[in-house]
Amino acid sequence: QQPVQSPQAVILREGEDAVINCSSSKALYSVHWYRQKHGEAPVFLMILLKGGEQKGHEKISASFNEKKQQSSLYLTASQLSYSGTYFCGTEPSGGGADGLTFGKGTHLIIQP
Amino acid sequence: EAQVTQNPRYLITVTGKKLTVTCSQNMNHEYMSWYRQDPGLGLRQIYYSMNVEVTDKGDVPEGYKVSRKEKRNFPLILESPSPNQTSLYFCASSPLYNTEAFFGQGTRLTVV
Numbered sequence: 001q002q003p004v005q006s007p008q009a010v011i012l013r014e015g016e017d018a019v020i021n022c023s024s025s026k027a028l029y030s031v032h033w034y035r036q037k038h039g040e041a042p043v044f045l046m047i048l049l050k051g052g053e054q055k056g057h058e059k060i061s062a063s064f065n066e067k068k069q070q071s072s073l074y075l076t077a078s079q080l081s082y083s084g085t086y087f088c089g090t091e092p093s094g095g096g097a098d099g100l101t102f103g104k105g106t107h108l109i110i111q112p
Numbered sequence: 113e114a115q116v117t118q119n120p121r122y123l124i125t126v127t128g129k130k131l132t133v134t135c136s137q138n139m140n141h142e143y144m145s146w147y148r149q150d151p152g153l154g155l156r157q158i159y160y161s162m163n164v165e166v167t168d169k170g171d172v173p174e175g176y177k178v179s180r181k182e183k184r185n186f187p188l189i190l191e192s193p194s195p196n197q198t199s200l201y202f203c204a205s206s207p208l209y210n211t212e213a214f215f216g217q218g219t220r221l222t223v224v
Binding site for chain 2 (some may be wrong): 002030032034040041042043044047049055087089091099100101102103104105
């Protein structure tokens with residue numbers, strides 16, 4: 001089952017902050033975040049693992065609430081280059097290696 | 113240059129005519145996977161491979177086959193394509209499972 005992302009779309013002015021949420025009905029081992037610009041391939045942003053470990057880029061921050069099975073991506077002082085569609089991918093906990101299940105995406109538009 | 117290469121980038125074919133989309137990575141990555149992307153549905157995993165000769169189904173494997181005979185290559189095979197397989201396909205590779213994924217540029221497939 002796909003994780004649910006919110007909001008579906010958001011329009012911001014340059015310099016404003018945004019929060020994108022990802023919620024799953026399953027217990028999670030990890031949450032992955034990617035950004036995709038129109039006509040391009042998705043690009044890695046961050047992985048958050050159960051237990052608190054994070055792997056990602058310095059300018060991106062995110063949180064992972066294991067108990068609530070939720071993750072949030074924080075974009076502060078947004079720049080025009082942040083525009084695109086953001087996807088979260090979730091991996092259920094329970095041992096073994098399973099594939100990722102991605103949400104439907106959040107469209108972010110940054111205006112000058 | 114480190115990259116994931118998919119071919120072809122665009123393909124129009126007829127129902128029932130077998131086709132293969134190739135995917136090759138030059139980063140010596142263990143983990144590879146295939147996704148399809150449809151409007152409003154996000155990225156959905158088709159198959160993934162933990163290593164050579166090890167493959168497993170993702171969320172939407174029906175109508176697809178894969179093989180992993182070599183570490184660098186992970187072709188996607190459609191034995192009898194149907195119009196509902198019209199989609200944008202992405203191949204991705206990662207150093208290990210649960211690490212940053214690098215995506216190919218995508219293959220836009222149309223089945224008429």
